[in-house]
Amino acid sequence: MAEYKGVLICGEVTEGRLESFSLELLGIGRKLADDLGQELGAVLLGSGIGDAAKEAILFGADKVYVVDDPLLKDYQTDSYTAVMEKVCKQLLPDILLLGQGAIGRDLAPRLAFRLGTGVTMDCIELAIDPETKLMVQTKPVYGGNALAVLVCEQTKPQIATIRVKAMAPLERDDSRTGEIISIPAELDPAAMRTKVLDKVKEEVVGIKLEDARVVVCGGRGIGGPEGFSQLEEVAKLLGGAVGATRPPCDSGWVAAHLQVGLTGKIVTPDVYVGIGLSGSSQHIAGISGAKNIIAINKDPEANIFRVAHYGAVGDYKKVLPTFIQKCTELLSG
Amino acid sequence: MNIIVCVKQVLDPELPPSAFKIDPEAKKAIAPRDRAPVISPFDENAVEAALRIKDAHGGTITTLCLGRDLDMAVVKKPLSMGADELVLLQDDAFEGSDSFATAYALATAIKKIGEFDLIFCGRQSADWDAGQVGSGIAELLGIPSVTPAQKIEIKDGKVVVERVVADGYEIVEVSPPALITVSNELGEPRYPTMKGIMVAKKKTATVWTAQDLGLDRSMIGASAAKSKMLKLFIPVREARCEFVAGETAEEFGANLALKLREAKLL
Ligand SMILES: Cc1cc2nc3c(=O)[nH]c(=O)nc-3n(C[C@H](O)[C@H](O)[C@H](O)COP(=O)(O)OP(=O)(O)OC[C@H]3O[C@@H](n4cnc5c(N)ncnc54)[C@H](O)[C@@H]3O)c2cc1C
Ligand SMILES: Nc1ncnc2c1ncn2[C@@H]1O[C@H](COP(=O)(O)O)[C@@H](O)[C@H]1O
Numbered sequence A: 001m002a003e004y005k006g007v008l009i010c011g012e013v014t015e016g017r018l019e020s021f022s023l024e025l026l027g028i029g030r031k032l033a034d035d036l037g038q039e040l041g042a043v044l045l046g047s048g049i050g051d052a053a054k055e056a057i058l059f060g061a062d063k064v065y066v067v068d069d070p071l072l073k074d075y076q077t078d079s080y081t082a083v084m085e086k087v088c089k090q091l092l093p094d095i096l097l098l099g100q101g102a103i104g105r106d107l108a109p110r111l112a113f114r115l116g117t118g119v120t121m122d123c124i125e126l127a128i129d130p131e132t133k134l135m136v137q138t139k140p141v142y143g144g145n146a147l148a149v150l151v152c153e154q155t156k157p158q159i160a161t162i163r164v165k166a167m168a169p170l171e172r173d174d175s176r177t178g179e180i181i182s183i184p185a186e187l188d189p190a191a192m193r194t195k196v197l198d199k200v201k202e203e204v205v206g207i208k209l210e211d212a213r214v215v216v217c218g219g220r221g222i223g224g225p226e227g228f229s230q231l232e233e234v235a236k237l238l239g240g241a242v243g244a245t246r247p248p249c250d251s252g253w254v255a256a257h258l259q260v261g262l263t264g265k266i267v268t269p270d271v272y273v274g275i276g277l278s279g280s281s282q283h284i285a286g287i288s289g290a291k292n293i294i295a296i297n298k299d300p301e302a303n304i305f306r307v308a309h310y311g312a313v314g315d316y317k318k319v320l321p322t323f324i325q326k327c328t329e330l331l332s333g
Numbered sequence B: 001m002n003i004i005v006c007v008k009q010v011l012d013p014e015l016p017p018s019a020f021k022i023d024p025e026a027k028k029a030i031a032p033r034d035r036a037p038v039i040s041p042f043d044e045n046a047v048e049a050a051l052r053i054k055d056a057h058g059g060t061i062t063t064l065c066l067g068r069d070l071d072m073a074v075v076k077k078p079l080s081m082g083a084d085e086l087v088l089l090q091d092d093a094f095e096g097s098d099s100f101a102t103a104y105a106l107a108t109a110i111k112k113i114g115e116f117d118l119i120f121c122g123r124q125s126a127d128w129d130a131g132q133v134g135s136g137i138a139e140l141l142g143i144p145s146v147t148p149a150q151k152i153e154i155k156d157g158k159v160v161v162e163r164v165v166a167d168g169y170e171i172v173e174v175s176p177p178a179l180i181t182v183s184n185e186l187g188e189p190r191y192p193t194m195k196g197i198m199v200a201k202k203k204t205a206t207v208w209t210a211q212d213l214g215l216d217r218s219m220i221g222a223s224a225a226k227s228k229m230l231k232l233f234i235p236v237r238e239a240r241c242e243f244v245a246g247e248t249a250e251e252f253g254a255n256l257a258l259k260l261r262e263a264k265l266l
Helices: A020-036 A052-058 A077-091 A104-115 A225-238 A246-250 A316-332 B041-057 B077-081 B099-113 B133-141 B194-202 B249-262
Strands: A007-014 A040-046 A063-068 A095-099 A119-123 A125-128 A135-141 A146-151 A158-162 A179-182 A194-201 A214-218 A241-244 A271-275 A292-297 A310-313 B003-006 B061-066 B085-089 B118-122 B145-155 B158-165 B168-174 B178-182 B206-208 B228-233
Touching: A007 A020, A007 A052, A007 A077, A007 A104, A020 A040, A020 A095, A020 A125, A020 A158, A040 A052, A040 A077, A052 A063, A052 A179, A063 A077, A077 A104, A077 B145, A095 A104, A104 A119, A104 A158, A104 B099, A104 B133, A104 B145, A119 A135, A135 A158, A194 B158, A214 A225, A225 A241, A225 A271, A225 A316, A241 A246, A292 A316, A292 B249, A310 B249, A316 B249, B003 B041, B003 B099, B003 B133, B041 B061, B041 B077, B041 B118, B041 B145, B041 B178, B061 B077, B061 B099, B077 B085, B077 B194, B085 B099, B099 B133, B118 B133, B133 B145, B133 B178, B145 B168, B158 B178
Parallel strands: A007 A040, A007 A095, A040 A063, A063 A179, A095 A158, A119 A158, A214 A241, A214 A271, A271 A292, A292 A310, B003 B061, B003 B118, B061 B085, B085 B206, B118 B178, B145 B178
Antiparallel strands: A125 A135, A135 A146, A146 B228, A194 B168, B145 B158, B158 B168
C-alpha cells in the first residue's frame, strides 16, 4: 500500500474568505497533525480563492493546495468529488477532515464511497490513539442521546466531518509561514450532471442566529405565530435573536432557517432561553455549546430542565409578560 | 416516473431522552417494549415527495427496506400512504452492516428491480444520523445525487430540486436517473387513508436474501464494516437546574428576571 501521510482539511471559501468553520477544521487538524508529528495541509476549492490561502496558513496550515477554476464556482457534487478524488490520490493524506455544512455533508460520503474508505459524519471530538496512531472519532448518534466512538482501521484516508462550532480555531498567527501550491482542476464539464439554476437566500433581519450572544428559542408549546412575536420582544430586549425547534418551522410559524438543532443551526450563545419546548435530544444537539441555559415550560418533567441552569415552571403566556416587564425595569434602572 | 424510495425502520426518535437505554456490551440501543418502531422520519418525507410526483405525473413507487425484526405494520405504512410495491431485504448476513454494506445491498436490489427514474432517500436516518447511504447508492449506481431537498418538481423531463443550504436554498437541475435525499422542509407526510390501510394489508412484500441478490459475502455484515465501533455510551449530564421561587406563574416571570440579574446575565 502506498504511504498515506499527513492531515488534510477541506476548507470552504465564500466570496474570497475562509468560512469560520474552516478555521475550526484548521484548529483540530493542526492538533492531530502535531500529535502525529506530520504536516497539516488545507485544500481550497472554488473560483476566486484569493487571500483565503494565506489565511489558512495564518490559522495553522503548513501547505495550502488551491484548486481555482470557474467550474468550481458553485458547489456541485460531481465536480467537487472529482477534484477531491484527484487531490486525495495525489497527496495520499492519512486523515481528511471536512465540515458538516452544506458542502461537507454531501461531499464527504460521496468521496468516501469513491475512494472505498470509511467516513464518520458529524464528529464532535477527534484524537489520535497514541498506540495505533489511528484517528479516534466521537460522533453523537440517536439524535444525540448517545455517543459512538469509532476508528477506521483498514482503509485510508480516514475521513471525518466535524460538527460546526464543536472545535475551537487557533488564534491567528501572522508570523506563520507556509507554502501555497496550485493544483489544476482538469474538469470535464460534460461530467457534471447537475446545474445550479439559482440561489435563494433567506433575508436575515437583525442579529444572525449563529452569531447571537442571546438566543431565544420557541417550541411547539408557543402555539402559533402570534406567540413568536412575544419571543421577538424578549430577543430584542436582551439583544439577541429568535430561533425555534422543528415543529414551529414545519408549521410555518417561523422561517425554516430559524431551526436550531441537529439538522438546523448550531448556536453557542452566552444565554439561551428555551420556551415551550421539551428539550428533545435533536434540539439539544444544537445548543450544547450554550453557556447558560434558561427554560420556561409548564411541565416540570420536561427534558429541557435536565440541561437547564435556570428554570421556571409555568404557562409561558403568564410567565413572559412579568419577565419582560421586570427585565425592562432592571435594564433601564 | 418510476420512483424507488429507501425507507429504514428505526427506534422511535421521539422517545423522551430519559427513556433511551443502551446495551454498552452489545454497543446497541435497546428497543423499548412499549413503543413501536417507526419509519425514519425523513424517509416518510421521501415517500411524500414520491407521492406528490406520482399525483402529478403518474408512475409507480417501490419502497425498499433492509433490516431485521421488521414490524410489518410499520414497513407497510408507505403502501397505505399510496406507494405501490414493497421490497424487503432480510438476511442474518446483513447483521452489523455499515453504511457501505447497506448501500451496496440496496444498490444491488435497485438493479434487480430494474426500471427506475428516481431514487429517494431520507437526508439521514434517525438512529445513526449519518446521511451516507443515499450518496453511497448513487455512487455505486454511477448516477448523480442531490442532497438534501425541500422540493422536487418535474419540468420538461428534467428534475428541478430545491437543495437546502444554511441560509436558504439552491435550485438544482438534474436529469433522471438521479438520487435525491429529502429533508423535513418538504412538508408533512400525508396520513394513510382507511382505504389505503386496507389495500396495504392485502399486498405482500417481496423478500430478498443476500443470495437472491447474489451479493459478495465479503462486502456485507459486520466483518465488512469500514469503521469499527470501540464504544457506545450515554453522556452524563448533571441535573442542576435551579428553579425560580414563587407562588404564581407571574411571580416566576419576575423572579426569573431577578435571577438572571443576580447571575449577571442581564
Ligand atoms: C433525525 C431527526 C432530526 C431532527 N432535527 C431537529 C432539529 O434540528 N431541531 C429540532 O428542534 N428538532 C429536530 N427534530 C425533532 C425533534 O425530535 C422533536 O420532535 C422536536 O425538537 C420537538 O419540538 P418541541 O420541543 O418544540 O415540541 P414538543 O416536544 O411537543 O414540546 C412542547 C413543549 O412545550 C410545553 N408547553 C406546551 N404549552 C406550553 C405553554 N403554554 N407554556 C409553556 N410550555 C408549554 C410542553 O410541556 C412541552 O414540553 C429532529 C428529529 C429527527 C428524528
Ligand atoms: N437499512 C436501510 N433500508 C432502507 N433504506 C435505508 C437503510 N439505511 C439507510 N437507508 C436510506 O438511506 C438514508 C440515509 O441513511 P444513513 O446514511 O444511515 O443516515 C435513510 O434516510 C434511508 O432513506
